[in-house]
Amino acid sequence: MFLTLMLIIGLVFVFPIYLYAKDNVVTVEIVKYKFMPQEITVTPGTTVRWVNKEKRQYHSVWFKQLNEVEPDYIFPDESYQRKFETAGLFPYRCGPHPEMTGTVNVKF
Numbered sequence: 001m002f003l004t005l006m007l008i009i010g011l012v013f014v015f016p017i018y019l020y021a022k023d024n025v026v027t028v029e030i031v032k033y034k035f036m037p038q039e040i041t042v043t044p045g046t047t048v049r050w051v052n053k054e055k056r057q058y059h060s061v062w063f064k065q066l067n068e069v070e071p072d073y074i075f076p077d078e079s080y081q082r083k084f085e086t087a088g089l090f091p092y093r094c095g096p097h098p099e100m101t102g103t104v105n106v107k108f
């Protein structure tokens with residue numbers, strides 16, 4: 001009886017949290033000097049993780065239009081992540097390669 005109760009509690013409370021947390025990270029790959037996908041739409045509270053899939057080239061994910069300083073470069077197999085709490089359009093670019101651009105569209 002106790003075990004059944006714990007199992008039910010586990011399924012009802014813990015599992016949805018697990019799913020929620022799992023679904024709450026979106027990955028953008030950096031391949032061949034491109035952000036893939038270039039534009040993503042996420043809900044507020046989502047963490048976006050950029051993963052550098054290049055063989056040699058480093059990049060950065062710079063929200064220059066938010067008047068931020070450029071973050072550290074991300075080297076191959078490294079990643080950069082950022083959580084988006086508020087709705088809006090968030091364009092970014094790569095520091096060393098101004099032609100590399102992307103947008104995070106955060107909306108409900």
Ligand SMILES: [Cu+2]
Binds near residue numbers: 058060094095096097
């Ligand atoms: Cu770059």
